[in-house]
Amino acid sequence: MEPVTVTFTGRLEAFLEPLAAGQDGGRAAWQEAVALPTAASRWDRLLCEEALPLQLLPHQRRAVLQVLGPLEGRAILADEVGLGKTVEALLVARELMERGLAQTLLALVPAGLVGQWLWEAQRVGVPLERPGGTRSWSRAPRLITTLERARRPEVRELLTQRSWDVVVVDEAHRLQNPATLSFRLVDGLQKKYLLLLTATPMQNELRELYHLVTLLRPGHFHTLASFRRYFMLDRREPRNLPLLRERLREVMVRTTRREAALELPPRRVRVERLAPNEAEAHLLAQALAAAREAAAALPQGKGRLALVTLLKQAASSPASLAQSLERLSRRGGMLGRERAARLLAWCRQVPVSTKLEAAVRLLQEPEPALVFTEFRGTQVALAQRLRQEGWEPLLLHGGMGSREREAVLRAFARGEGRVLVATDAGSVGHNLQFCRRVINVDLPWNPMRLEQRIGRVHRYGQLRPVEVVHLVLQGSLEESILRLLMEKLNLFERVVGELELILGDAGLNVEAELAQVLAGPEPPEAVLARVGERITQAARRYEAARRRLGWLDLAEGGRP
Structure with missing residues (x-):
């Protein structure tokens, strides 16, 4: 008779403790204490599930x-x-x-x-x-x-x-x-x-x-x-x-x-296209011009992604852009001190942020809300504005330790704060399906990160319709990118995970595409049009592949 190898699972005490007490450990305790991997019938339950x-x-x-x-x-x-x-x-x-x-x-x-x-x-x-x-x-x-x-x-x-x-x-x-x-x-x-x-x-x-x-x-x-x-x-x-x-x-x-049978409640997405005030509109135009001027003086591929980040900050809030410009006006960098100082002066002439005022208006409703921004400067400015209204918002950002973040999330779940203002550190890994309202003050130009934000509340366990509001300044690059993603990608109608497959096939990185043409004569809208065509082709390939997999039903009798 050949020997049988028995592997102990770490739950041997379930069998030994009754024996030590003078009792019979029993067959069930013995089976739980060991693994016999050669017998498929032993895999009838998961030992780790209880923990x-x-x-x-x-x-x-x-x-x-x-x-x-x-x-x-x-x-x-x-x-x-x-x-x-x-x-x-x-x-x-x-x-x-x-x-x-x-x-x-x-x-x-x-x-x-x-x-x-x-x-x-x-x-x-x-x-x-x-x-x-x-x-x-x-x-x-x-x-x-x-x-x-x-x-x-x-x-x-x-x-x-x-x-x-x-x-x-x-x-x-x-x-x-x-x-x-x-x-x-x-x-x-x-x-x-x-x-x-x-x-x-x-x-x-x-x-x-x-x-x-x-x-x-x-x-x-x-x-x-x-x-x-x-x-x-x-x-x-x-x-x-x-x-x-x-x-x-x-x-x-x-x-x-x-x-x-995994059906989620409906997701209701609304885009609020906001008319910027005169100072904001001028700031957006000057930021784009300064970024293109700076990019023309940079070696190919050097520093242009940082210039794209400045354009995203300009679309987020003057406070966010000013935070970077203050540093650049002292140290120089890819924008140059003079351009940075000139833009900083324009930032300080913006009397009020249209986006932040719109967010405050939307947050007048008594229901809890999750507010996202990509930038700490915008987060701090919005928190200050909310405190002026007499609220004490909870903040979540990447500079916090894991214990501090968990404490903030527990407080939000207990209702100790009606508004949680989070950077994208709050868009990964946290389950917030007890909340159903999401307000995006700015939009990440990576659609996967946008979906991750919404996925914090629109996920398994959510029992109510989810309301998502995007705040976008009219005439900004952000508006053009959102239009591109909604028209070409059906962004908010896709199942989570489909975006990853489509964008991976298209080799799409919107920020990198814009960074490469900042120095050239081509307008950003032409670049976005080419990106849109690549998205269209990749989406068609994905849909064709999904249709071809219709025969791949491995359930016995066609049912689970």
């Missing part, structure tokens, strides 16, 4: 147990966008660690989602570390980084020399081509368990699906030639669907929003 500070949705629990049991820890998590694939992947890792089956973890995620991943990982109890020097790349047990950074030769060498228990790749559709550095990197990692997260396991052709599955389980579909023969009518149309679905169930978990 979690979040409530799992039924489809999430089902997905995690399926990955741990029948799929043996190697799976494509292909839930539709917005259903919590990040939490599912982290829970798989947490449960494997809880049972003593894993210790090391490498997460490869998009740069824009690193912060969200870190927060979710902390919440689930699998803290991740951003690597610094060679020592952390070589020895840290749980790392998070981007595919772009991991592909660098010196980093790739360090990562592939180690053995990893769990490797997680978000946006795994970027691995659909075996000729890419990303595919070869993940393929070359020494790994026991592998989780590939993507809402679009096939974007254009069925062979992309074949390559993704082959990366996960080499030989699962045999050769590409046999896959074509048995499962492809043409590049995009599958054949032998029942058999193909059966084979995919062995490597993939996919839940649709229909199956999850």
Whole structure:
């Protein structure tokens, strides 16, 4: 008889304590104390669930147990966008660690989602570390980084020399081509368990699906030639669907929003286009002219993003722009002391901020509200204005420690402050669904960050319609960008997560695009028109891919 390896999960006391008291520990306590990973039937419950500070949705629990049991820890998590694939992947890792089956973890995620991943990982109890020097790349047990950074030769060498228990790749559709550095990197990692997260396991052709599955389980579909023969009518149309679905169930978990029955209350978005006063209009025009003049004197690619930030501050509030200009008028920098001093003088001639007055007007309603701004200068100015009205707003910003931020959020939840004014530090990781009003004093030009703001209140657990108000100055670049995103991207009608896929496909960075043309003769509106066309094309590709995935219903009998 061959020996059986038993792994203790850390809950052995549940079995030993009754024995010490002279009682029978019982079969149930023994089964909870150990993990027998070779028996799929042992994965009938999650040992870590009782200690979690979040409530799992039924489809999430089902997905995690399926990955741990029948799929043996190697799976494509292909839930539709917005259903919590990040939490599912982290829970798989947490449960494997809880049972003593894993210790090391490498997460490869998009740069824009690193912060969200870190927060979710902390919440689930699998803290991740951003690597610094060679020592952390070589020895840290749980790392998070981007595919772009991991592909660098010196980093790739360090990562592939180690053995990893769990490797997680978000946006795994970027691995659909075996000729890419990303595919070869993940393929070359020494790994026991592998989780590939993507809402679009096939974007254009069925062979992309074949390559993704082959990366996960080499030989699962045999050769590409046999896959074509048995499962492809043409590049995009599958054949032998029942058999193909059966084979995919062995490597993939996919839940649709229909199956999850996850319906949120409606989101009502209103844009208030405000006419700037004469001094504000002049300031906006002078800021744009000064930025273009300064950009023309800078080397290609040097300092222009900082000039774009100044334009965003001008659209936010004179107080925010003045904060930067005071520093630049003393130290110089990309704008130059003379230009900075001239603009600062114009800032000080603005008698009142139209946006801040509009925010005060909207906040007259007694219901709690979450107010967002990108800049501390605007936050401070709005707080001062609200205090003049006799209110004491709560403030949340990136300069606060985690304990201080949590204290502010608890006070807001208890109703100790009717208004929470937050910078974008409050747009990631905090669940504020007890509030239903969001006012954006200014707009981040990255649509993902805008969606993150709204997502703090418009999320699972919200029971009431959500009201969102955007304050925009007429004639500003901010107004042009908002019009672009609303018309080309259907920004506020998209499901959370769709934006990421579309913008990633388009390679879109609005700030970087504008930074490159500040010094040229082309007006910003022409640049935005080109960006809009790229968004349109990327959105069409996404919608086509989503339609092509209509056959990918892996639920038995077509139901969850």
